[in-house]
Amino acid sequence: MLIRNVEVEGLGRADVRLGAGRIVEIGKRLTGRDELDGRGGALLVGLHDHHVHLAALAAEAASVRVGPADVGGPDGMAAVLRGGAPGEWVRAVGYHESVAGELDRWALDTFAPDRPVRVQHRSGALWVWNSAALRAAGLDGDGRFWRQDERLRGAVPPAGLDLRRVGLRAAAYGITGFTNADPHLGEGLAEMLSVLPQRLLVMGADDAPVKLLLDDATLPTPDELAASVAAARPRPVAVHCVTRVQLLVTLLALDEAGAVEGDRIEHGSVIPAETIPWLRRLGVTVVTQPHFPVERGREYATDVDADDQAHLYRCRSLAEAGIPLAAGTDAPFGTTDPWGVMRAAVERTDREAVARRAALDLFTGEPRLPGRARRLTVGSPADLCLLHVPLREALDLLTADIVRATFVGGRPVAPEGQGVSFGSPRVPG
């Protein structure tokens, strides 16, 4: 296939020939058939979402949202939970205590006593079930389940996961690859995800990075974590660090075990200034969510320790220190739109805002070395994102509607004119 008249960074207007899944030629006035007129729009390497939870994202289509911005308060939440037919399972996501306080089975019963309801906290770490749900599944207790997704999975009717829809929606954003960041490699997960048209890096599978999950309440010692790191070798590790102490334990453990290329800090929610030279010395990549201080600003203002406020989701200071940096949407816990993440990264009002080009590069890194930008060169995979506009205009806008077509391995995934349907059929589960 020949894509004619596109803007290739560093070359200006050019034609790009694809063959056998790769870029085979870039030049002026190439001849050939099967042409697409790029009309001067930029041709970019496809975006890679470096941290996403694909099964949860697919399940969200069959869910209702009960976050602060979705329901406002307790009355709104009750209305949403009672929206479906009585008796039908309700899967609600995005909850935060600012809606109706700490939840347990009895609190949930006051909202919807007549149907099984399960509510996921916005962090993804906690599920709360009401009494009807516990009864239906033969479970007992206060209905609060902390990090027990594996155990709960068999207790609910299976949700129909529409991964095809997830893939098409992502392709409409120009995404040609995902790194799935679930902490446990569920049985059959890698196979289930393989229906996606995008390239996949599934943490825990094969030689992909191994995700190590930390919780302050069950924090390992640096020695213990170093042993987990050593057990993961030769694979890199991706350590979930959302608090100051989690980062410190991780850095001590990496010091002890020795860091390897590809090791990464997921989230890096709190990175105290004094640890920046340490991160750099270890050579670890930070995969961050610059949109969280925007999406969650109100709650962070009250929930986050005053001492930590200045160190939230750093971008600019890490980049300036030479630390490899990339971003993931963390969808469904964050937006699915990488362009929204880029806008957040440039429009933040703290000192961590980055330049527009740097924001784009948060999503153009190598899947295994997310801080190393891919470039459009002969021989590289034809994973491409064609824009309606030249790069300069694209950077001014940073909006998803500038994506015209997306190619994975040279195959159009979201070709122009085939609008992606966002209708969400209700699926039980």
Ligand SMILES: [Zn+2]
């Ligand atoms: Zn995550």
